Amino acid sequence: MADHTLSSPERxxxxxxxxxxxxxxxxxxxxxxxxxxxxxxYSFEIEADNALYGHILTAGIGAGRxxxxxxxxxxxxxxxxxxxVDDPRLPADAVNSFDKLKSWRLGHDIRFFxxxxxxxxxETQEAxxxxxRLVDIRYAPQQGRFTPDLSxxxxxxxxxxxxxxxxxxxxxxxxxxxxRYDQSxxxxxxxxxxxxxxxxxxxxxxDELILHSSLQxxxxxxxxxxxxxxxxxxxxxxxxxxxGGGFGGKTSVGAEAIYAAIAAKHTGRPVKIVxxxxxxxxxxxxxxxxxQRVRIATDADGHIRAFGHHAVIAQRDNRSFVEPVHIGTTxxxxxxxxxxxxxxxxxxxxxxxxxxSPGEACGTLAVEVAMDExxxxxxxxxxxxxxxxxxxxxxxxxxxxxxxKLIECYEEGARRFGWDQRSAKPASRREGDWWIGHGMxxxxxxxxxxxxxxxxxxxxxxxxxxxxxxxxIGTGTYTILMQVVxxxxxxSPDRVRVSIxxxxxxxxxxxxxxxGASSASSAAALACQEIAGKLAAKLDAEAKDLTLQDxxxxxxxxxVPLTELxxxxxISAKGHAKPGKHTDAHVSASYGAHFAEVAVNAFxxxxxxxxxxxxFDIGRVLNEKTARSQIVGGIVWGIGSxxxxxxxxxxxxxxxxxxxxxxxHIPTHADxxxxxxxxxxxVDNLANEAGAKGVGELGNSGAGAAVANAIYNAxxxxxxxxxxxxxxxxxxxxxxx
Amino acid sequence: MAWERKVGKAMHFTxxxxxxxxxxxxxxxxxxxxxxHLNLTGSKKGCDHGQCGACTVLVNGRRINSCLTLAVMxxxxxxxxxxxxxxPDNLAPLQAAFVKHDGFQxxxxxxxxxCSATGMLNEAKQGWPSHVSxxxxxxxxxxxxxxxxxxxxxxxxxxxxxxxxxxxREVAEEPA
Ligand code: FES
Ligand code: FES
Numbered sequence: 077m078a079d080h081t082l083s084s085p086e087r088x089x090x091x092x093x094x095x096x097x098x099x100x101x102x103x104x105x106x107x108x109x110x111x112x113x114x115x116x117x118y119s120f121e122i123e124a125d126n127a128l129y130g131h132i133l134t135a136g137i138g139a140g141r142x143x144x145x146x147x148x149x150x151x152x153x154x155x156x157x158x159x160x161v162d163d164p165r166l167p168a169d170a171v172n173s174f175d176k177l178k179s180w181r182l183g184h185d186i187r188f189f190x191x192x193x194x195x196x197x198x199e200t201q202e203a204x205x206x207x208x209r210l211v212d213i214r215y216a217p218q219q220g221r222f223t224p225d226l227s228x229x230x231x232x233x234x235x236x237x238x239x240x241x242x243x244x245x246x247x248x249x250x251x252x253x254x255x256r257y258d259q260s261x262x263x264x265x266x267x268x269x270x271x272x273x274x275x276x277x278x279x280x281x282x283d284e285l286i287l288h289s290s291l292q293x294x295x296x297x298x299x300x301x302x303x304x305x306x307x308x309x310x311x312x313x314x315x316x317x318x319x320g321g322g323f324g325g326k327t328s329v330g331a332e333a334i335y336a337a338i339a340a341k342h343t344g345r346p347v348k349i350v351x352x353x354x355x356x357x358x359x360x361x362x363x364x365x366x367x368q369r370v371r372i373a374t375d376a377d378g379h380i381r382a383f384g385h386h387a388v389i390a391q392r393d394n395r396s397f398v399e400p401v402h403i404g405t406t407x408x409x410x411x412x413x414x415x416x417x418x419x420x421x422x423x424x425x426x427x428x429x430x431x432x433s434p435g436e437a438c439g440t441l442a443v444e445v446a447m448d449e450x451x452x453x454x455x456x457x458x459x460x461x462x463x464x465x466x467x468x469x470x471x472x473x474x475x476x477x478x479x480x481k482l483i484e485c486y487e488e489g490a491r492r493f494g495w496d497q498r499s500a501k502p503a504s505r506r507e508g509d510w511w512i513g514h515g516m517x518x519x520x521x522x523x524x525x526x527x528x529x530x531x532x533x534x535x536x537x538x539x540x541x542x543x544x545x546x547x548x549i550g551t552g553t554y555t556i557l558m559q560v561v562x563x564x565x566x567x568s569p570d571r572v573r574v575s576i577x578x579x580x581x582x583x584x585x586x587x588x589x590x591x592g593a594s595s596a597s598s599a600a601a602l603a604c605q606e607i608a609g610k611l612a613a614k615l616d617a618e619a620k621d622l623t624l625q626d627x628x629x630x631x632x633x634x635x636v637p638l639t640e641l642x643x644x645x646x647i648s649a650k651g652h653a654k655p656g657k658h659t660d661a662h663v664s665a666s667y668g669a670h671f672a673e674v675a676v677n678a679f680x681x682x683x684x685x686x687x688x689x690x691x692f693d694i695g696r697v698l699n700e701k702t703a704r705s706q707i708v709g710g711i712v713w714g715i716g717s718x719x720x721x722x723x724x725x726x727x728x729x730x731x732x733x734x735x736x737x738x739x740x741h742i743p744t745h746a747d748x749x750x751x752x753x754x755x756x757x758x759v760d761n762l763a764n765e766a767g768a769k770g771v772g773e774l775g776n777s778g779a780g781a782a783v784a785n786a787i788y789n790a791x792x793x794x795x796x797x798x799x800x801x802x803x804x805x806x807x808x809x810x811x812x813x
Numbered sequence: 814m815a816w817e818r819k820v821g822k823a824m825h826f827t828x829x830x831x832x833x834x835x836x837x838x839x840x841x842x843x844x845x846x847x848x849x850h851l852n853l854t855g856s857k858k859g860c861d862h863g864q865c866g867a868c869t870v871l872v873n874g875r876r877i878n879s880c881l882t883l884a885v886m887x888x889x890x891x892x893x894x895x896x897x898x899x900x901p902d903n904l905a906p907l908q909a910a911f912v913k914h915d916g917f918q919x920x921x922x923x924x925x926x927x928c929s930a931t932g933m934l935n936e937a938k939q940g941w942p943s944h945v946s947x948x949x950x951x952x953x954x955x956x957x958x959x960x961x962x963x964x965x966x967x968x969x970x971x972x973x974x975x976x977x978x979x980x981x982r983e984v985a986e987e988p989a
Binding site for chain 1: 845853968977
């Protein structure tokens, strides 16, 4: 088995020496035809004989207790098979492998509006839904903490993702600096809002539980399911070959999966449950609201001496995730004195958690606008200000960077976008009724190396098969893994079969944190390297002297078809990639630069984004087409977060005011401008065996800030409380001549 | 609890040119009929409230949200779903263009986008104006702004929007 720990900067040479020219190419998604024809089956669409439908019951108060539940009428309703409200394992919302059981086993205590409390199981969806309305729940409500005061956090030491950064004497250096910037910001709740709602088909085969569930990881999910049901995770199989988007919201196991499993056991039949769109808002986690303070102190030339980024976020009791707001800021700009912290205010809200680009999505909205404001106050172009503060090594811990082409991204972006045409003075360009403005921002996404396993088999017929429990949530995994194997083994794309999305396959870390493609690709490359070694041995050659191309192996002036070399026997190898000493010895991130042109209506304050350009450094590009799509999607998310997205909790009841697409406005076609994306590719020797860095979350990092900065440039209004809706511009629009 | 199935009159449907009989609960939406009774799961449910367009199908050639209408109302209609537009081995031009331009990621909104685009191209051909049209009469020129406006009832959280517009534009420009 090719067991590889990254302990030296030596990367595998398998992919570098390969000559098949498949990897990196903009190859169409291999799962494309199935998806565009409706042939791809998502979890709720798996056929199951005799399946029942469940409808989850949710709490209609935001804090208090359930006094009594009368389900007699529901049980007597036509088609109803069971109403389950008393099983202590029924979770309040999503379950995971790291929080304490008590965080979701709330019994009849109500800790947030919309909390799951039971399930009606019936012969049809219609019968289950109708009977759910007949369940009579009596509550003893209490006053909840629905409006946490983010300027006065609770005295809790957060145990979240991100330790504080404290270097140098921040207070003294900030106080004594020539130039000081100090500004508060706020960002609201964001929903992941994947188009496919959380959905599960559960069935038992004896004591083995099979879940067809819409999840970002399969193997990882078995552990969470095992804990939630008090069963052995080995007895759980999770299957998810197609997942209708995740965006962080499907990293935990949806409540409906546990309800379906319990109901299936109880009734002895398969059970299907899909969360309604409005249920998803409360039962899947959201991005926490934040209040942030950004402080920047520089010398007279704009060299940053002190950088402060403080955030307070909201989380409900017993949930341990803390939005890592300063994760991107930590290593982004110079400044020896650094003070970066996250505090926590407890709230009776649904759970907050990791949503696409955790930390960076909300952190860059503040920090990248702050950089723009500080640059202007210093009389510097925002790119020049960033250039002056580009660190050579991490300013937080002195460690070297992996590849970091940030300056090149600024320069290339400026050139392609036409940054030199921008007027530095706000409200100086007008086209008809519209103020036109330009803005830019940096993008950063910390790169995470995680453990991943894959098995590759070179079949006797010269085709290959790769197996891993990784998911494809729209990220292109099917296609990318095919490309890695085809490249490494010298095969054409149609000779590689990819099996993923099943926990019975070798364990990966699943999709999340943008680590999926690079980690699984690394495991695949390792397995292929072992196979190449065995093929070389058959030719009495060293692996480094072997060339694999078009189904042939060439070494020592011999070119032999793989089928002949294999002699009727398959070769199988296991790849196991994992972080090692080297991972900690440097700072790894992907980078980019966003440029935005916006138009602000001079009379209504309406904002239209007209075009965006982005340049990105993601290490090795595994598939130019899917990577570009990931970035484009992220940029549109940035537009959504800066202009529209705003999850609102009613201060009186604690319920979401806008838990669906009618009221929570994700970007539409009409909101999405032409977006130009380019990569500056340099294989990152330090990141992992594949030399690739994370892509999926990078586009979302900084994109919103570039739009906010362009809005300022257009009309001269700075908004520090996001989103920038037109009401925040209307009263301050420039006077008309 | 015994479940006595009410013996109703079977309903009849014409979908993708084929005849189907079904006996669903009278409250069944057209979308749930397709997905839960006829095993036509290409049409997706993103919201069940007419807010996302994932369930878009064509009824007598016009695009509608199938989650917003009851199955029982459509027994005399010609219904076309994504399965009737093309198959993996025989993709319709729009489907092929979506693959070529990477007009999707997770694929969940995709059948709705493609059914919607099919209906939309027809509307444009018939001269229907949109909110961004300069004139209410005459031929429609399908600019990118027109495509974006006319497709805005179909949400895509993966935000493949620019690629979807590329795919639709390519097909719109093909000589019919
Ligand atoms: S499912 Fe019909 S519009 Fe969303
Ligand atoms: S492709 Fe995922 S929602 Fe559109």
